[in-house]
Amino acid sequence: MSSDVSEYTIGGVKIIFPCKAYPSQLAMMNAIVRGLNNRQHCLLESPTGSGKSLALLCSALSWQQSLYEKSPLTSSCEKEDRKPETALPCRCTCHSEAERNEAATSVNHGASCSFNNYETGSSVKPGGPLTNTEYKENETLASKLSAKKKLSLRDNENDDFQVDRKRIRPLETEQQVRKRHCFAKGVQLVDAAEVYNQRKNGELVVHSEKSVKTTTFSPQTTSDPCTECSCSGKETGKDASNPKKKEKGDRPFIPKIFFGTRTHKQISQITRELKRTAYSTVPMTILSSRDHTCIHPVVSNSVSNRNEMCVELLEGKQGKSCLYYHGVHKLSEHHALQSAHGMYQAWDIEDLVSLGKRLRACAYFAARELMVGADIVFCPYNYLLDPQIRESMEINLKGQVVILDEAHNIEDCARESVSYGVTESQLRAAREELDFMVNNNIRQKDHEPLRAVCCSLTNWLRDSSSQLVERGYETSCKVWSGKEMITILHEMGITGITFPILQKHLAAVLEKEEKISVLGKEELIQIPVVSSATQIVLKGLFMVLLCLFKDNSRYADDYKVALQQTYAWVNENQLDVSDTSAFTRPKHKRSLRQKTVVHMLNFWCLNPAVAFSDLSDVRTIVLTSGTLSPMDSFSSELGVKFSIQLEANHVIRNSQVWVGTIGAGPNGRKLCATFQHTETFEFQDEVGALLLSVCQTVGQGILCFLPSYKLLDKLKDRWMHTGLWRNLELVKTVIAEPQGGAKSDFDELLKIYYDAIRCKGEKDGALLIAVCRGKVSEGLDFCDENARAVVTIGIPFPNVKDLQVGYQLKKLY
Structure with missing residues (x-):
């Protein structure tokens, strides 16, 4: 962290900033602290490059630190809102010392640390990642199973597969009734001028950089006798059962x-910013998919079905299990040991995966375990909006703070998170599997109602397929409104009254163990459950049905249900039995391509407010981006009242950047990037000549964005045919963004781009031709010489002929 640290006091919160803050950063921190203190939602616009991520981290974490430092005495109304659903870790000295001793004795001493450790003077915050021994109710599936497996692993630990033993599942608590916040009336506008006036009036205190020492975030621990937990009481066991006494002691x-x-990629940037701050030692975790964190040699090399393969290994099917999953405790203990010695530092996904490979421990489940003791949790924002992901990741947002950075695409993500599509073949497969469960008398009373739902839907799909209207070549469809679909569901016996009963049946069939009474004693036995594919179908259907029936079908008009018919080519492998007998093997397989009809049932949500309705019990929502205006329409679309809004100015002057449109090329030809014009050779040649002129004029790095990969391929083919591509390569190293491909290949191309700019040779920098909304357009940092010019050709308009896009436009206009 830099030595020129600044300290600001905003709204009673002391904020340690790694440098002198810009006015826009002060305005943003002022708005965030005000929103957090008053439980208000914030809509903050700050241009790209103005340091909004640093302001977000420092203001939010310093506010959180101030809560740790405050007295535990709160008002009665705040106690009711702040009461945690699960017991929080004890912060007393005796317990923290016990945790250090336990972590020091149980950690794997042979493993070396792959993080950047720095000696700091910070004291560890009690209640870090490792609090499992004192708080069993906070333990999740991975930690319980890991603790059991740690003492009973087989001798052959080098084997990746072991016979799975009886799994211990945590008991699920019923979801509490959500409390809706009362939104404050009016909108508070915050700008840099207001921050200046606050500083002038003494409301905002700025300390000199010279007088501020480089400090790190360390919640205070004291050697005084424990007063914050029941360990100091005489009758601990009795007090634990008394809710009134327990509330006073917590x-x-x-x-x-x-x-x-x-x-x-953006998470990586945020964690790098966190390392710069005085709050880099706070307990944290990063939630991500198995695509980024799985280290199992077989599962990680799978192309498409990593989730299914992982579930099969966890279930212990065919006598196989995952050794890495059973080593989750090694990573947790490693982080606990670092915290105990004051060496904990912010980390990235790559750091966790690298450490997981060394310790032979699953990084995916370790990250979820670390969420229990984390103060800040990083994740893609669909993890917070998608109800199915929240449930699977065990994310409870009640009373928490949600910050959504780069939220200009949040509407699309919100709509997608509460939409769902299922094919007729998937429904039929689910029905057949449920039928098998019923016929074999496996939880028959629970499987039978679910089978009836699948049967009703498949029968309705078959009957409705004759009503489809042709829309294009080999495509036809029929669309129903949400209210029309509710009427159809009522005819199937699925109503607002019966649906909660169906939800209980679904929860019952997903339970893998069941209590039975044997000789007067209760024992847990394993019960077969449906496959993961059937679970995905049922959970997806029930998610959209819940949205349709929610609040007396309040959001029914926000849905469109479409039945679409298309054709697809399916490869079928058949044995070549032409030259075989009972004593010979078939020589090879024949692959036959067969054209089949595909019926897809889509539940399209057209209103992002449906997804945000689940966040009504969040303490504060902070949405930030460089482009949020107009804010009034943005707020109304999400159905959230943002009482605090900010439109910050940029930190650079207008004289330092030029923005404009070019209507004609070097040869005087008109440039109009509509679909009709981009197909002509005249446009392709003229825009190529313009790009060559820019490359000859501007040095170092240049970015060029196109509306689609299709246009990129057309321009590249044309320029290679005319020789223009060769002329571009004479001036700069030319790189085109690939469509698809492995992440390692894309990272290698970026390395070539950066190296060409840094290492000057015969060519002056590099040209990167990319696609809007592609891999390059978001999540990457092109600062300084890496992007001296940005050229955008055309606009990526949505396909207005697309059925779903058409209904979204009708919803808006």
Whole structure:
């Protein structure tokens, strides 16, 4: 961290900033602290490059630290809101010392640390990642199973597969009734001028950089006798059962900070910013998919079905299990040991995966385990909006702080998170599997109603397929409104009254163990459950049905249900039995391509407010981006009242950048990037000549964005045919963004781009031709010489002929 640290006091919160803050950063921190203190939602616009991520981290974490430092005495109304659903870790000295001793004795001493450790003077915050021994109710599936497996692993630990033993599942608590916040009337506008006036009036205190020492975030621990937990009481066991006494002894609920971004690349940038701050030692975790964190040699090399393969290994099917999953405790203990020695530092996904490979421990489940003791949780923001992902990741947002960075695409993500599509073949497969469960008398009373739902839907799909209207070549469809679909569901016996009963049946069939009485004693036995594919179908259907029936079908008009018919080519492998007998093997297989009809049932949500309705019990929602205006329409679309809004100015002067449109090329030909014009050779040649002129004029790095990969391929083919591509390569190193491909290949191309700019040779920098909304457009940092010019050709308009896009436009206009 830099030595020129600044300290600001905003709204009673001391904020340690790694440098002198810009006025826009002060305005943003002022708005965030005000929103957090008053439980208000914030809509903050700050241009790209103005340091909004640093302002977000420092203001939110310093506010959280101030709660740790405050007295535990709170008002009665705040106690009710802050009461945690699960017991929080004890903060007393005796317990923290016990945790250090336990972690020091149980950690794997042979493993070396792959993180950047720095000696700091910070004291560890009690209640870090490892609090499992004192708080069993906080333990999740991975930690319980890991503790059991740690003492009973087989001798052959080098084997990746072991016979699975009886699994211990945590008991699920019923979801509490959500409390809706009362929104304050009016909108508070915050700008840099207001911050200046506050500084002038003494409301905002700025300390000199010279007088501020480089400090790190360390919640205070004291050697005084324990007064914040029941360990100091005489009758601990009796007091634990008394809710009134327990409430008086517990410390106030400290909200977690859930920091959501659009991509994993952006998470890497945020964690790098966190390392710069004085808050780099706070307990944290990063939630991500198995695509980024799985280290199993077989599962990680799978192309498409990593989730299914992982579930099969966890279930212990065919006598196989995952050794890495059973080593989750190694990573947790490693982080606990680092915290105990004051060496904990912010980390990235790559750091966790690298450490997981060394310790032979699953990084995916370790990240979820670390969420229990984390103060800040980073994840893609669809993890916070999608109800199915929240349930699978065990994310509880009640009373927490949600920050969504780069939220200009949040409407699309919100609509997609509460939409669902299923094919007729998937429904039929689910029905057949449920039928098998019923016929074999496996939880028959629970499987039978679910089978009836699948049967009713498949029968309705078959009857409705004759009503489809042709829309294009080999495509036809029929669309129903949400209210029309509710009427159809009522005819199937699925109503607002019967649906909660169906939900209980679904929860019952997903339970893998069941209690039975044997000789007067209760024992847990394993019960077969449906496959993961059937579970995905049922959970997806029930998710959209819940949205349709929610609040007396309040959001029914926000849905469109479409039945679409298309054709697809399916490869079928058949044995070549032409030259075989009972004593010979078939020589080879024949692959036959067969054209089949595909019926897809889509539930399209057209209103992002449906997804945000689940976040009504969040303490504070902070949405930030460089482009949020107009804010009034943005707020109304999400159905959230943002009482605090900010439109910050950029930190650079207008004289330092030029923005404009070019209507004609070097040869005087008109440039109009509509679909009709981009197909002509005249446009392709003229825009190529313009790009060559820019490359000859501007040095170092240049970015060029096109509306689609299709246009990129057309321009590249044309320019290679005319020789223009060769002329571009004479001036700069030319790189085109690939469509698809492995992440390693894309990272290699970026390395070539950066190296060409840094290492000057015969060519002056590099040209990167990319696609809007592609891999390059978001989540990557092109600062300084990496992007001296940005050229955008055309606009990526949505396909207005697309059925779903058409209904979204009708909903808006």
